[in-house]
Amino acid sequence: MGKDKDNKLDAESLTSCEATCQMIKKARKDGVILDADRAAEMRPCPIGADSACCKHCFMGPCRLNPRDPYSKAGVCGATIDTIMARNFARMVATGSAAHNDHGMSILELFKGIIDGKITDYKISDTAKLEVVAKSIGIETEGRSIKEIGTDLYKELDKTYTQVEGEMPFVKRAPADTLEDWRKAGIVPRGAMREVMELLTRTHIGCDQHYENITRQSSRTALADGWGGSMVATELSDIMFGTPSPLLADVNMGVLKEDQVNVIVHGHEPNLFESMLAAVNDPFFINAAKEKGAKGINLVGMCCSGAEMMSRHGVPHAGNFGSTEAVIVTGAVDAMVVDIQCIKQGLVEVAKCYDTHMVTTNPRCMIEGATHIEFDEEEPRACTDEILFKAISRFSTRKMPVEIPKITNPGIHGFSHEYIEYVLGGTFRGSYYTLNDNIINGRIRGVAGVVGCTNPRVKQDHVHIELVKELIKNDVLVLQTGCSQIALAKAGFLVPEAAHFAGPGLSEVCEAVGIPPVLGLGSCVDNSRILIAASAMVKAGGLGTRIADLPVAGAAPEWMSEKAIAIGQYFVASGVYTVFGVGFPIVKDTKFHDLLYDGLEKQGFGKWGTASDPHEIAQLMIAHIDKKRKELGIDKARDRVLVDMSDRRELSA
Numbered sequence: 001m002g003k004d005k006d007n008k009l010d011a012e013s014l015t016s017c018e019a020t021c022q023m024i025k026k027a028r029k030d031g032v033i034l035d036a037d038r039a040a041e042m043r044p045c046p047i048g049a050d051s052a053c054c055k056h057c058f059m060g061p062c063r064l065n066p067r068d069p070y071s072k073a074g075v076c077g078a079t080i081d082t083i084m085a086r087n088f089a090r091m092v093a094t095g096s097a098a099h100n101d102h103g104m105s106i107l108e109l110f111k112g113i114i115d116g117k118i119t120d121y122k123i124s125d126t127a128k129l130e131v132v133a134k135s136i137g138i139e140t141e142g143r144s145i146k147e148i149g150t151d152l153y154k155e156l157d158k159t160y161t162q163v164e165g166e167m168p169f170v171k172r173a174p175a176d177t178l179e180d181w182r183k184a185g186i187v188p189r190g191a192m193r194e195v196m197e198l199l200t201r202t203h204i205g206c207d208q209h210y211e212n213i214t215r216q217s218s219r220t221a222l223a224d225g226w227g228g229s230m231v232a233t234e235l236s237d238i239m240f241g242t243p244s245p246l247l248a249d250v251n252m253g254v255l256k257e258d259q260v261n262v263i264v265h266g267h268e269p270n271l272f273e274s275m276l277a278a279v280n281d282p283f284f285i286n287a288a289k290e291k292g293a294k295g296i297n298l299v300g301m302c303c304s305g306a307e308m309m310s311r312h313g314v315p316h317a318g319n320f321g322s323t324e325a326v327i328v329t330g331a332v333d334a335m336v337v338d339i340q341c342i343k344q345g346l347v348e349v350a351k352c353y354d355t356h357m358v359t360t361n362p363r364c365m366i367e368g369a370t371h372i373e374f375d376e377e378e379p380r381a382c383t384d385e386i387l388f389k390a391i392s393r394f395s396t397r398k399m400p401v402e403i404p405k406i407t408n409p410g411i412h413g414f415s416h417e418y419i420e421y422v423l424g425g426t427f428r429g430s431y432y433t434l435n436d437n438i439i440n441g442r443i444r445g446v447a448g449v450v451g452c453t454n455p456r457v458k459q460d461h462v463h464i465e466l467v468k469e470l471i472k473n474d475v476l477v478l479q480t481g482c483s484q485i486a487l488a489k490a491g492f493l494v495p496e497a498a499h500f501a502g503p504g505l506s507e508v509c510e511a512v513g514i515p516p517v518l519g520l521g522s523c524v525d526n527s528r529i530l531i532a533a534s535a536m537v538k539a540g541g542l543g544t545r546i547a548d549l550p551v552a553g554a555a556p557e558w559m560s561e562k563a564i565a566i567g568q569y570f571v572a573s574g575v576y577t578v579f580g581v582g583f584p585i586v587k588d589t590k591f592h593d594l595l596y597d598g599l600e601k602q603g604f605g606k607w608g609t610a611s612d613p614h615e616i617a618q619l620m621i622a623h624i625d626k627k628r629k630e631l632g633i634d635k636a637r638d639r640v641l642v643d644m645s646d647r648r649e650l651s652a
């Protein structure tokens with residue numbers, strides 16, 4: 001990696017995103033420090049990076065030697081396996097809690113609408129309301145929306161509060177997968193109970209068997225994927241509309257110099273939905289015009305941005321790695337945030353560029369930011385106050401504006417319902433065609449590539465190179481979150497990207513008219529991938545459990561505890577899941593063997609780690625091929641590929 005004249009890493013080596021690169025250079029010129037430069041200054045602690053330390057009690061903190069992990073134990077006698085399993089468990093607990101807390105807020109909002117207490121939102125997708133209710137055994141025939149909705153609320157409330165029994169949405173898993181969970185004793189009861197129990201087990205002197213701790217980690221992670229995240233996705237669709245493909249622009253070029261620019265960044269769609277209503281209110285459009293603006297430009301970032309783009313085509317300015325950099329444009333009149341993945345550093349950067357930095361959720365206040373609390377019963381009080389501030393900042397803009405002139409159009413909004421429609425057809429109404437193309441070998445398998453960006457690696461680079469390699473090898477890629485935005489910026493969410501795919505996948509994409517990379521939305525929308533995988537099993541021909549499918553997952557630039565919870569729910573559901581950047585674990589330990597091999601032997605998925613995108617791709621493809629072989633469909637693929645290349649030669 002090269003250095004610039006101030007001995008800092010070249011901006012080009014920090015990001016593949018041209019717009020972010022331009023803003024890193026500008027920030028350095030302006031004397032403003034961004035996350036990428038803070039990361040270069042902050043060397044990770046090598047013992048913590050390997051998860052070989054513990055600070056769970058004050059007899060410690062205890063540090064073990066990752067190079068000789070069994071040479072000593074903590075003061076209490078805790079071994080390296082106990083310490084790593086407990087650290088891992090706490091990450092799963094936090095990640096699962098975050099998604100479940102989000103899901104619980106969405107459920108409360110749903111209840112408020114059904115009860116008639118909240119009137120600013122409505123039930124938008126009544127057909128989906130019925131489908132979801134039926135999927136968990138609620139009678140819908142001849143009943144009103146209020147009756148069905150009330151029962152659905154009561155049933156889904158168990159996702160969080162139930163202390164005994166099985167969480168409602170686990171019924172949607174393939175029967176054999178559910179049976180595997182039952183045998184292992186990891187069917188989640190209620191998320192509050194699972195998170196509480198997992199944290200209890202990690203207390204000094206409690207659970208000190210790495211396998212037993214990890215069993216509860218799986219249970220708590222499943223309470224995320226098949227619990228809080230799935231509730232959030234399904235109810236958000238019911239309230240705000242189920243996405244179907246639409247064209248939307250991504251990248252910093254979506255900001256407009258002559259308009260009032262408002263960015264919403266975070267994870268809960270309700271704030272964003274209300275902001276969308278507010279910016280379309282003629283009162284505010286006129287108020288902006290009176291101050292010399294051509295209008296109000298609402299833009300998203302990170303996951304709520306991905307959700308709003310999927311549902312309404314709201315433009316998206318960039319992923320986690322660009323949230324500070326976008327403020328450097330000087331064009332952001334208000335940066336409005338709710339919860340999760342909000343860097344505290346935003347406040348300092350916003351101060352430097354005279355941008356209003358506004359927090360809105362009582363769970364997420366930031367010192368130095370303006371807090372304007374959002375209340376679903378009176379949402380416009382918050383959004384309108386923010387808009388007055390943003391308009392007034394526009395009219396008194398002091399900072400020079402420099403907006404990178406880059407926008408990348410792409411197709412977003414592939415809900416699992418739409419995938420079923422486009423790859424199954426209305427006639428069959430299942431994943432039959434997808435399965436058929438996997439069985440005949442045109443599609444080698446399916447990969448979920450998801451998750452964050454991390455300033456420890458070149459932004460977007462690993463995502464892009466990994467996905468390129470996968471589609472080249474006929475692997476259909478499903479995406480969510482910041483990874484989806486990385487590929488959108490690289491121009492891969494368009495049908496024309498089928499040219500970069502292998503012959504089999506490109507043939508299917510061209511026939512159906514879809515890109516080889518399908519964007520499913522935000523990080524809670526990873527639950528759409530679970531439902532898609534279950535639908536593949538149910539469509540037949542590819543085994544009887546998710547673990548049988550030729551599928552794999554990756555979070556190549558992960559950084560958050562939520563990512564670890566997501567990884568563990570995919571693994572516990574039966575998916576081989578590879579993380580890039582690194583992983584907090586010491587090799588040649590029993591805990592490492594369990595995560596990277598033992599769980600698969602027990603019938604689940606397993607973890608993998610590699611930092612090079614091509615190596616990640618090879619690991620995933622090798623797993624997909626292994627599953628094809630186990631299913632006895634490996635020969636079909638050889639035949640199809642010979643046919644295709646023959647055909648290409650003939651037409652050349």
Ligand code: SF4
Nearest residue numbers: 054057060062074076
């Ligand atoms: Fe050390 Fe044990 Fe306390 Fe952890 S719980 S800090 S290993 S004494």
Ligand code: MSK
Nearest residue numbers: 303341451452481482
């Ligand atoms: S926002 S969790 S950086 S995907 Fe969901 Fe992006 Fe990862 Fe946050």
